[in-house]
Amino acid sequence: MKKYNFDNPVHCARYVARYPHSMVGGRVNTDGSVTFPSYENILITEDGEYLCSDCVRKNYKEIISDTKYDYGTQCAALSVVSESELENQRCSHCYKQIGYQEEED
Numbered sequence: 001m002k003k004y005n006f007d008n009p010v011h012c013a014r015y016v017a018r019y020p021h022s023m024v025g026g027r028v029n030t031d032g033s034v035t036f037p038s039y040e041n042i043l044i045t046e047d048g049e050y051l052c053s054d055c056v057r058k059n060y061k062e063i064i065s066d067t068k069y070d071y072g073t074q075c076a077a078l079s080v081v082s083e084s085e086l087e088n089q090r091c092s093h094c095y096k097q098i099g100y101q102e103e104e105d
């Protein structure tokens with residue numbers, strides 16, 4: 001596996017596009033926690049929105065150019081988070097549910 005620097009937003013976008021799901025055996029995150037398999041890797045944008053890995057793949061070129069050149073559109077990458085750390089979120093692009101969902105009454 002190539003080395004990814006998770007402080008670099010471009011690397012974060014690349015990582016999510018390349019590894020939509022956490023790897024078998026778990027991945028050690030930058031904060032020392034471990035992400036286990038079957039959770040999706042989610043991209044956090046500069047606006048604080050979440051993008052699922054499908055949308056990152058579909059919009060990869062825009063995301064990379066927005067991130068590198070700061071075009072001011074809404075898909076500049078900031079960081080990566082595992083779905084396992086999120087609750088009641090949706091992808092800002094396709095509105096797919098992300099993370100643990102609380103049942104609605």
Ligand SMILES: [Zn+2]
Nearest residue numbers: 052055091094
């Ligand atoms: Zn999506």
